[in-house]
Amino acid sequence: MKVSEGLFGVRSLLSYWATPRELPPQLTWKYASEPELLSxxxxxxxxxxxxxxGMFIFMLFFTLALCFIMYDVYEGTDQPWRTLSCVFFFCLMAFTVSCMTHQRMNFAYRFTASGAEFCEWKNFPEWALRFLTCLAIVTAILFACMATLDRDASYLIYAVIGPAKVMLLRASMNSKVYRDLQTEFHHRTYEWSRFTLVVVDKKQTLVGLEFCWYDDYMNKDSLSTAPLFAKRREFDHLLAFFEERLPHVPRVARHIDRDD
Structure with missing residues (x-):
């Protein structure tokens, strides 16, 4: 019973991370007064x-190679600090790279009788600032312990320089320019008549809605496909929904660009 409760708790936590809780105050539904058909x-x-x-895997192997080089360079360092420093460096770099290659955007979709509304947003990762603060504290404590155990005062220099560099990185990330780069809010509204094609990408388990819009820069009409990100188990349900709502709109199977 306790094992099942623990698994349920893990699934709930993963679901919390995978699903945004609510729309941010910067975004509101245009057709909020209408009953939703699907959301x-x-x-x-x-x-x-x-x-x-691919980039993530390449960087992992590159970091692993650097760790072996570090291990040889620190040949004069006593164990276990020699091994711990390499392991710490690998974990830190793997975490940093994963944050860059596995970023996720928040999406919210709402369909009513008037049309479709798509909201996209990316909040500033406040957790990254907390992580860097904790990293600076742990680094200072680690080098202080090494200075005490090895009776080497040079570690105290690293206990100051290491956390100082981490806090400088934290300060640069907390700047207004960086915050603006890492924050996005988009709200798009479409009437049902604007959709000209339902695109099905079975390989990615994605459904896309093609729509026409006027390109002011090119001075002509253009076509784009809005990918609808959803859980894989909802794929067939989405196809059935659009079959009902857009019965006269043709359906085609092809690749969908995720960043369209």
Whole structure:
């Protein structure tokens, strides 16, 4: 019984991380007064995941190679600090790279009789600032302990320089310019008549809605496909929903760009 309760708690926590709780105050539904026909919220990677995953694997192997080089360079360092420093460096770099290659955007979709509304937003990762603060504290404590155990005062220099560099990184991330780069809010509204095609991408388990819009820069009409990010088990349900709501709109099977 306790094992099942623990698994349920883990699933609940993962679900909390995977699903945004509510719309931020910067975004509101245009047709909020109308009853919804279908709605859902999800966190998804709105970019080429194959390229990102390949980059992540490459960086892991590159970091592992650096760790072996570090291990040879620190040949004069006593164990276990020699091994711990390499393990700490690998974990830190793997975490940093994963944050870059596995970023997720918040998506919320709402369909009513008047049309469709898509909200996208990315909040500033406050957890990263907390992580860097904790990292600076742990680094200072670690080097202080090494100075005490090895009776080497040079570690005290690292106990100051290491956390100082981490806090400088934290300060740069907390700047207004960086916060603005890491924060996005978008709200798009479409009438049902604007959709010209239902695109089905079975390989990615994605459904897309093609719509026409006027390109002011090119001075002509253009077509774009809005990918609808959803859980894989909802794929067939979405197809059935659009079959009912858009019976006269043709359906085509092809690749969907996730960042369209």
């Amino acid at each position: 859902w919220r999800i966190k998804a990677r709105n970019y080429n995941t194959a390229v990102a995953n």
